Amino acid sequence: MARVVVDVMPKPEILDPQGQAVANALPRLGFTGISDVRQGKHFELEVDDSVDDETLAKIAIGFLSNPVIEDFVVRRLS
Amino acid sequence: MSKIGVITFPGTLDDTDAARAVRYAGGEPVALWHGDADLRGVDAVIVPGGFSYGDYLRAGAIARFAPVMGEVVTAARGGMPVLGICNGFQILCEAGLLPGALLRNAGLHFVCRDQKLRVERTSTAWTGGYADGAEIVIPVKNMDGRFAASRSTVDELEGEGRVVFRYTDVNPNGSLSDIAGISSADGRIVGLMPHPEHAIDALTGPGDDGLAMFRSVLGTVLA
Numbered sequence: 001m002a003r004v005v006v007d008v009m010p011k012p013e014i015l016d017p018q019g020q021a022v023a024n025a026l027p028r029l030g031f032t033g034i035s036d037v038r039q040g041k042h043f044e045l046e047v048d049d050s051v052d053d054e055t056l057a058k059i060a061i062g063f064l065s066n067p068v069i070e071d072f073v074v075r076r077l078s
Numbered sequence: 079m080s081k082i083g084v085i086t087f088p089g090t091l092d093d094t095d096a097a098r099a100v101r102y103a104g105g106e107p108v109a110l111w112h113g114d115a116d117l118r119g120v121d122a123v124i125v126p127g128g129f130s131y132g133d134y135l136r137a138g139a140i141a142r143f144a145p146v147m148g149e150v151v152t153a154a155r156g157g158m159p160v161l162g163i164c165n166g167f168q169i170l171c172e173a174g175l176l177p178g179a180l181l182r183n184a185g186l187h188f189v190c191r192d193q194k195l196r197v198e199r200t201s202t203a204w205t206g207g208y209a210d211g212a213e214i215v216i217p218v219k220n221m222d223g224r225f226a227a228s229r230s231t232v233d234e235l236e237g238e239g240r241v242v243f244r245y246t247d248v249n250p251n252g253s254l255s256d257i258a259g260i261s262s263a264d265g266r267i268v269g270l271m272p273h274p275e276h277a278i279d280a281l282t283g284p285g286d287d288g289l290a291m292f293r294s295v296l297g298t299v300l301a
Contacts, residue, residue, distance in 0.1 A: 015184060017182060068178060068179045
């Protein structure tokens with residue numbers, strides 16, 4: 001068994017109003033020096049050793065992310 | 079009488095109104111179930127609005143894998159008219175039948191209003207009954223209605239005249255180019271965020287501007 005992390009982020013050119021709302025809230029809460037926030041999704045998968053990288057990529061691109069609007073990164077944590 | 083299928087997923091809300099709109103327009107609505115890989119001999123399909131599968135993951139992301147959607151994709155590629163309304167539009171985009179995606183409204187609020195639209199293309203299976211450039215008012219009600227696509231995709235849609243509906247008085251969600259609805263290249267598949275099925279009778283909606291969409295397809299499939 002291994003833990004696999006898939007991080008999904010909106011593509012840079014896609015407007016992220018949720019991230020902007022968080023960024024705009026920070027100064028009001030007294031946190032300064034943060035110029036931008038982008039909000040995405042973080043998935044943690046417990047996978048058998050038999051699951052290869054190609055299968056993980058298929059899961060990430062065909063289901064966990066929408067390639068029209070999002071980029072993803074797959075990482076195996078040992 | 080022409081049969082128009084209306085799909086129900088877990089979390090669909092507007093299947094009853096869509097079926098009622100089909101009846102008002104003179105067609106026979108046929109209930110289709112998400113779990114059945116069967117279109118029951120219908121002549122066209124409506125994928126109605128709601129929150130299929132709770133909008134988990136992304137709006138429409140899980141519904142596109144439902145058994146019935148496999149049949150819809152095959153039939154649509156073969157020319158069967160398909161209309162996606164709101165969540166239905168999101169599902170058609172996730173299924174790859176229409177380009178682009180629908181994202182969280184730019185204002186981060188659920189928007190519910192009577193919305194003014196311009197009908198930009200009447201040479202589709204679902205808009206043949208409108209006059210070119212007609213201004214119509216039908217309700218919009220969604221959280222994830224902001225149409226997004228790559229610049230090249232939007233240019234292609236504009237260049238090929240595939241923007242079918244455009245927001246006119248205000249853009250309620252930050253959609254690129256004020257896009258409210260688009261079509262496939264052949265005009266058989268149309269998706270839009272506002273709800274024509276809620277505007278078929280002045281008693282229960284802002285008017286009856288949505289009814290022509292359902293009448294249009296009945297004219298198309300009978301032709």
